[in-house]
Structures are given as C-alpha cells and as structure tokens.
Amino acid sequence: MKKPVYKELVAASSRPMVLSILTGGESYGYEILKQVKLLSGGELEWSDGMLYPVLHRLERDGFIAGRWQLTDEGRRRKYYRLTDRGKGQLASDRSNWSAVHAALQTSWGGGHV
Amino acid sequence: MKKPVYKELVAASSRPMVLSILTGGESYGYEILKQVKLLSGGELEWSDGMLYPVLHRLERDGFIAGRWQLTDEGRRRKYYRLTDRGKGQLASDRSNWSAVHAALQTSWGGGHV
C-alpha cells in the first residue's frame, strides 16, 4: 500500500482538481477517481467516500451541474458538467494555488544553505 | 482587504511552510507571520489565531522544539528550531506537495482545449 498524501493536501486540491478535470467535458464520480490516479501517474488515489461528498458540495454550491444517465448495461451514472460559476471558482483556486506554491518554492529554494 | 486564500489551502501549506522557514534558523511566531507575508510578496497573510495552534501541534508532535527567551525590551518570545523529525516530515510534505502540484499542472495544461 502506497502511503497516501496527507489529508489537508487532499482537501486543498480536491476542488481545483475536480473542476479542472471537468473542463475536459462531462464526467462522473467513478471515472473521476480513475482520472485522478491517471493524471498523477498513480501517485494519488482518492477514496470514493471522500469524492462523492465533494461532488455533492460542488453541485450544492453551483460549481457543477449533474444529470442522471442510464448506460446500455443498466448502470446508473451521475454525469457532471462545469458551470460558469465553477469556471470562475477554478480560476480563483488556480490563482490561490499558484501564490502558495510560489511562496513554498521560495522558502524551499532560498533562505538557507 | 485582500481576499484570503481558501482555508483548506492554508491548512495544506502551513506545516511545510513553517518547517521550511525554520530550515533558515530559529524563529518565533510573530516573525514567522511576517516571513510568510514577505515570502509570498504580500499575497499570503496568516492570522495569529491560526499559527499559534499550528506551532503547538508541531511541537507536540516533535517536529519543532521551542525555548522561551526574553528580549532586552522585556518582551517574551518563544523561539522554535527544526528537529530531525521535522526535517523528515518536511521532506515527506515536499514530496506530497510536488505530486499533487504535478497532477494539477497536468490537468490544467492538458485534457482540454
């Protein structure tokens, strides 16, 4: 078992990650879990118990919009798409992330020998 | 008032930021607040009500060690230094951060037009 990323970092990255994934088009929970793993080269593995509440909150807050769909095999899926409000939040989150990342990079690189 | 960074991101970055700052030598709470602001070019402003509990937890967990010191003016300060355990945690946090950052960069850059 790979040691998971510390939870505060999961919490910080979940919203921008999900919103960003949805800029590529509609997706659904189970697929997003696999996309996160793929995007990170296997480094990140989210639990479904974490992701589904995240999706519900994002929908509640109007950042994404969901619709139920039945597949040919009879499975039900809830597809989500990014809303305009979600695009704005993604831009804000990216900006925040960049500011924090830059500060960390500075403190990692300089300030000491 | 500048809009603050979302709180999950503060939570995710506080430990690596503090530990990283302390690689430059001893420091104390009030100074760390100013260093964070300086390191980020004014983008990040932490509240003291957030930082002091963070320092207490880091000390409790053995990542940093504190000592009280009186200045010439009669002010009391608690200086903290990085422990070996703290150095190990910083390395781990940096590794985690890099993995998440890389995944975010990938999802921001690709996956969509």
Next chain:
DNA sequence: TCCTATACCTTACATTACAATGTATATCGC
C-alpha cells in the same frame, strides 16, 4: 491619552477527510 506594533494565547463554530458500511448490477472464471 490613544493608537499602533509587538508577542503570546484560547474558545465556539462550521467544515471536512477518513474509515467503515450499505445498495445494486454486470462480468468473468469455473
């Protein structure tokens, strides 16, 4: 006298990941 800066601390509140558990269908090997 009043305000700002320095320097520490705590509490009430809301939020959130994690682990565990539950539901249901499809597919594959045997």
Next chain:
DNA sequence: GCGATATACATTGTAATGTAAGGTATAGGA
C-alpha cells in the same frame, strides 16, 4: 449456477482544523 471482482452510487461517526473573536501584556509615537 456460484463466487469474486469491477462498476457505480451513497451515508454515518469520528477526529482534526481554520476562522472569527476575544484576551493579556509591554513599548513607543502622536
């Protein structure tokens, strides 16, 4: 048929944590 795995969604209890607000104290400038 049968059991295991994958797909696909969901909820609950617990612990942890930032925020906002408030508190204590000293020093210096207007």
